[in-house]
Amino acid sequence: MKYEPTTILSIVEQGYEKNKTGVFSAVKRNGEWIETSVDDFKQMVRDLALGLHELGVRKGDKISLHAENSTEWLVIDQAVLSLGAAVVPIYTTQPGEQIKYILENSEAKVHFVSNDEVFAETKPLIKEVTNVKAIVSILGSNHEKLRTLDEILEMGHKKGEEDPSLFEKLRNDVEPDDLATLIYTSGTTGVPKGVMLTHHNIAGNALAAYEIFPFEVDKYEKPTVLSYLPLAHMFERTASYIYAYVGIPPYYIEDTDEIKEDFGHVKPIYLVTVPRLLEKIVTGIKVKGQEMSGIKKQLYYWAVNLAEDYDPDNPPSKWKWKIADKLVYSKIRELFGGRMVGFNVGGAALSPNIARFINGIGIYCGLGYGLTETSPVLTGPPKGELNIGSSGKPIADVEIKIAEDGEILAKGPYIMKGYYKMPEKTEEAIYDEGWFHTGDIGHLDDDGWLFVTDRKKSLFKLSTGKYVAPQPIENTLVNSGFIEQAVVVGSEHKFCAALIVPNWENMKKRFETKAHQFPDENITENEFVVKRIQKEIDKVNKELSKWEKVKRFKLLEDQFTIDDGEITPTLKIKRNVINKKYKEQIDSIYADEES
Structure with a gap:
């Protein structure tokens, strides 16, 4: 194995010293960006961990987190992991009955909610969930029985003053094989399954996935990234650990309808995304040409068509590209803030036409492949390589093979421990000498590039x-x-x-x-x-x-x-x-x- 077993805590801690911006992360609220410094973030993690310890949270416990992306989300995550407990993230869009099932199935001890609006979905059902001993509101609450994040932070700060060595002691007890999270797959069929991922599953995956990221951090002055995918999803969550490891602050948007303005303000160098965002952006770019007329319209669509025909093995002549860049591409790149280096796409198949267009205008766009059960990245384009239509090659320590019926099988250190309390489902997914059956159909070409066709059940x-x-x-x-x-x-x-x-x-x-x-x-x-x-x-x-x-x-x-x-x-x-x-x-x- 290339990467020695490690913890999420370790890779995040390594990034504190690498951060040149002074900002650990930022969140947009009510139209205003709130930045949190590295030092303040570390202090909040310490205080919250000790506050949760005061509430009775111990190693092996489960803590649920039902909230939008924010710096506080990251603080809660790191604090819970520092105790050797596991985070159970919940999508803000999940219905109340499903949340109730997750809370009961995971045996969550403490339940975090962002605010009363998010809590409203669960409030009528929460009394039936006897395992939850405390509910904590991140942004404050009008409900008497809810504790507040500030209250728990204050408790922890006081405990830290009384026992200065406790936090390090608890943190040092965390091992690579300890459970880090239970991710309940939203799934397209059946009840949610709790995917058990360890510290090393995720930390190792983050280190291996970073190898294929299309940028070198040191080349940029005060680099930033924009984030809009939910942290409850493993793709964005693992990316957040990579950002922390390399010292780049993520800026969490408030509303996807404002993402155009957010690109302009944050001027990110990078974004992980699902295909739909890029599809909508590219569609908007094409439609914009309809507002033009005459030679201006002709030149615009000449440049658009040139980008759509982009072939990494046979790029357009330099003079054609320079003309198209001056007239059209440079203006399109400004829509992304002007510093965007690349997009890594996952979660679903990306149309080759979209990939060609984005690469054709001078921004890297690579498609990766993985699942929640694989922490999540299995494949991606190696740095400096691109194969339009492919989901890349296996990342470090991952093996991929294709079963006789076309199903993609995977093996390696990033495969889940199993489904929580579902040994039969685990055995259905991982067998044949430890191969994980992805449920996806695909093929490998002669050079080892993976092409994913569809979900097996979708055929x-x-x-x-x-x-x-x-x-x-x-x-x-x-x-x-x-x-x-x-x-x-x-x-x-x-x-x-x-x-x-x-x-x-x-x-x-x-x-x-x-x-x-x-x-x-x-x-x-x-x-x-x-x-x-x-x-x-x-x-x-x-x-x-x-x-x-x-x-x-x-x-x-x-x-x-x-x-x-x-x-x-x-x-x-x-x-x-x-x-x-x-x-x-x-x-x-x-x-x-x-x-």
């Missing part, structure tokens, strides 16, 4: 016997500026079809350019809308196999949402929910299939 078979992987088709569909969301269906039918949620904002703009009145009602039946979507589908169908082509579609007015249980907190489609909820619409597509 469906047409009545003709042909198998279809819906995700790549959906990813291509949402590249259109007129399609916001798409779900491809067709199991046991003769052909593929799709449920389509149009991008109504861009559709309205198109109505305006054509001098049409946007309809007030029945917009999904509007002839102009239907024809526009059909045109976009026809473009996609040209690149698909005969059996993959989307022959029919049904338009939906409202987007699929997390709150309605149609997508996961990481924006993955819950196909079983969609198929059940929209059964009538799907049946109507195939009503005359035999005719």
Whole structure:
């Protein structure tokens, strides 16, 4: 093994001295950025750890954390880990019954909530959760029975003055094989499963993943990163440990609707993201050209098309790129703050067209692959290499192989200990001499690059016997500026079809350019809308196999949402929910299939 067993505490501590900015992290609240210094962060971790110790938290206990991203989130995480206890993060979007299940299943001893609004989802159910001995509000509360973070910090500060050596003693007892977290997978089917990850699972993964990060910290004066993915998700959480290890402060945004302004203020060098953000940004860039006219519009789309055709093995001539850069690309890069070096993308498949475009305008964009169960990174493009469409090569200490049925299998030190209290589920996932069965379908090329096709459970078979992987088709569909969301269906039918949620904002703009009145009602039946979507589908169908082509579609007015249980907190489609909820619409597509 390349990386010796270590703890999350150790790698974070190493970063304190590397930090040249003086800021450990920052959070935006009510439109204002609140920065926390390295020294203040360390003191808060110490005080909170001792405060929790005073509440009775001991090594091996579980502490749940239901809050938005913030510096306090990081403080709580480090404080809990310093006691040898495990953090149980909860998405702010999870429903109350699911939160109740997580609290009971994990046997959480203390429950942190960000504020009364977040607590409201759980409040009616919390009395039934007898294992929770204290509820702590991070930003204060109007509920009498809730403790406050400030109160626990004060308790801990007092304890530290009484017993100055206690914090180090507790912290030094933490071992690499100790449980660091229980991550309950949101999942697209069934009840959440508690993934058990140790300190070394995560710390080792952070060190190995940092090898493929597309930047050298020392090259930048006061480097920063922007963060918007939930820290409850392992991708962002492991990234946060990498930032701490290399001494770069993450700036946690308040609202994704303000991310454009946040890019301008923070001027980050880096961002980890899921594909949807980049898809929306690139769509916006393309649509913007419609506001131009004449030669300006022609030059704009010449540059856009040049970027979309980017090939790392055969880049455009220097003079072409320089002209495109001066006219268009440099202005696009300013949208990201002007210092952006690269994006690392995970959580779902990234359309090759999007990857080509981002790389083509002069910003690195690499796709990685992993799961919560793998801490999470398994593969990514090695530094200085790029293979558009691939999820990269295995990172240090990871082995990847493909099973006979095409399933991706993984082995290495970053694989979970198992599912909490679910030995049968663990045995279903890890067997054959320790190989973890990912549930994803893919292949390795001759040079060891991994290509991920889809989730094994997402594949469906047409009545003709042909198998279809819906995700790549959906990813291509949402590249259109007129399609916001798409779900491809067709199991046991003769052909593929799709449920389509149009991008109504861009559709309205198109109505305006054509001098049409946007309809007030029945917009999904509007002839102009239907024809526009059909045109976009026809473009996609040209690149698909005969059996993959989307022959029919049904338009939906409202987007699929997390709150309605149609997508996961990481924006993955819950196909079983969609198929059940929209059964009538799907049946109507195939009503005359035999005719």
